[in-house]
Amino acid sequence: MTNPERMRAMWQDNAALRHSVALLATGLLAAIIAWLTLSPPKQHVDGILSDKAYHAIAFAALALPCAVLYARALTWTMPIAALFGAAIELIQPIVGRSAETADFVADLVGLAIGVALGLFLRAKIQSFVSR
Template identity: 50%
Template sequence: MTISPLARRHIPWAWGATATLALILCALTLYPAASKAGVSGLDKLYHFIGFGALALPLCLAYPRRAWAVVLGVTAFGGAIELIQPYVGRGAEWADLLADALGALSAAGLARVLSRRR
């Protein structure tokens, strides 16, 4: 598989964006929750958007390896769910499902966008 010079220039940006988003997601999901106030179910939308945003840059940079990105992002979400009980938050299967669906949606969006190039 050959990578065009234009795509090669974007790879460091994709990794940088992904690392930055991963740090932000860690901070948001592992910081002890003060209360459970808020709209019910909105938490799942946040997971969907956050993990979709996490997957998108690398899915765009490596469209043929989007499946690996989705698996990696989902595993990252699973690790966060395993750690959350130790920081005073609850782990939920529904959160992990929202993470995976967000990553899958990002892979689909990246596929559509890469075909337009």
């Protein structure tokens, strides 16, 4: 068996493992995002990026594992991720943070970027292993 054939077999034969890793990584990232966004606010420190950029990056990271490893799950994980972003904004005033529609929009933009990047990477991986 040549190396590309071996890689193709590994990609196809380990679908259940890929799916489990994708869902576990997505769940872990969601927990981290919840902790970071729902913890009481710390003293404001000016960062390199805006708050909206951090939201977009976090939600892009949230979408990436499923997009790369378990694309079929996007049909249900992305609506849940969008609801998760909305719930965060609704809960934030309870923990002393402000709710902003722009944060939710940044979450949605991040999800779109994460899905697009993940599906691009998935296509590259699949084209590489199918050689």
